Amino acid sequence: MTPERDAAASTPAPGPLHGLKVLDLSRVLAAPLATQILGDLGAEVLKIEQPGRGDDTRGWGPPFLEDGSERPDAAYYFCANRNKRSVAIDFATAEGAALLRRLAAGADILVENFRTGGLARHGLDAATLLRDNPRLIYCSVTGFGQTGPYATRGGYDFLIQGMSGLMSVTGRPEGEPGAGPIKVGLPVSDLFTGLYAAVSILAALRHRERSGEGQHIDCALLDSQVSLLVNQAMNYLVGGEVPRRLGNAHPNVVPxxxxxTSDDxxxxxxxxxxxxxxxxxxxxxxxxxxxxxxxxxxxxxxxxxxxxxxxxxxxxxxxxxxxxxxxxxxxxxxxxINGVDQVLEDPQVLARGMLQEMRRDDGTAVRVIGFPGRLPRSPASYRLAPPRLGQDTGAVLAEALGLAAAEIEALRTAGVIALAEPHPARERSA
The missing domain is CATH 3.30.1540.10 (formyl-coa transferase, domain 3)
Incomplete structure (x- = not known):
């Protein structure tokens, strides 16, 4: 058995964050990556999605995971949504917002990435929810943060790479063919912010452990990317010279x-x-x-x-x-200089268990990139494949809020919630 299959087949350990409840009101990448990290480490994550649409990245294809359904999920969605349960609630309705407030009252952590102030009109802002649940750790992820002259602007990775100075030091130098600023080939500003958000949440948990207090964490893409200018920013602060593009060369170290070579x-x-x-x-x-x-x-x-x-x-x-x-x-x-296909077949990567195979509730297999940290006494686990939209709505409302089947059906009929549509593969097997 290969390392990846062996790891996936073993019984998952509870994880260091087992017992923590996370309400995930985020979508796309930065904040969903943070909540996936919490899920990998054992937390229970409820992914709140808009009925009929869900996370934007479900439609960001091709490619799509072909599973026989009318609207298969895009590959992009699978990169940041494992170890979560999908709950489809329309919190633009008063009834939906009330359901979320009840879920937040029993949560340890809430993560959202709406524009600054966007959730206040639904009574889902940090001030309101912390008043009802003072132990709640509420993490907001935005482009520019909750304060400052840009606070109300929408922020996207591409814009942040340019505004932060990252693109000014990325690309071929002037005078060379192809010279000019260029973005990094991955949405690194989103990724860095997701990592900082996860670290900040863990720090807030430690603070709550000592004080009993929750808090509102404010994470911004621009702040995160500026913090990671590291040596380039210090070169300027100490030496006064504006860093420039050097292609693949290093600003400080040679060669x-x-x-x-003759062939590559x-x-x-x-x-x-x-x-x-x-x-x-x-x-x-x-x-x-x-x-x-x-x-x-x-x-x-x-x-x-x-x-x-x-x-x-x-x-x-x-x-x-x-x-x-x-x-x-x-x-x-x-x-x-490996291609993506080469690195995902590299013996070192495979030996480290960086590819994991998971199965969705309909039996469809999907391979995902694993959690990189090795915690021998409290390892990350791969319990739940990225869920179908609304897959867990009914079960969560029954378990967490004690709603009866008739109440759940009434909410569905009113359009407040959505349940996952029956999957063709499951119907055929039945």
């Missing part, structure tokens, strides 16, 4: 970039003088290591262009696989 590109990442000397020895260019201009990283950074031209000439005749093997033997950090 640290891509080089062309490889990455070379020498983080120390020792590694640089080992690379020169391997390439038969001890003269470069002996050159006083290149003896230290500071010198190599000043003479970046001259050194990289010489290294490029020495690397060009090699075949990529042979050079990478030789570098590994010599202790010189390097690697290939």
């Amino acid at each position: 640290y970039r891509d080089f062309a 590109y490889i990455l070379v990442a020498c983080g120390s003088d020792t590694q640089f000397r080992a690379l020169c020895r391997l390439l038969g260019r001890d003269d470069l290591a002996a050159d006083p201009r290149f003896a230290t990283n500071a010198g190599r950074s000043r003479e970046r262009r001259a050194l990289e031209v010489e290294l490029a000439r020495a690397i060009a005749p090699w075949r990529a696989a042979e050079l990478l093997a030789a570098m590994a033997e010599a202790g010189v950090p390097g690697g290939p």
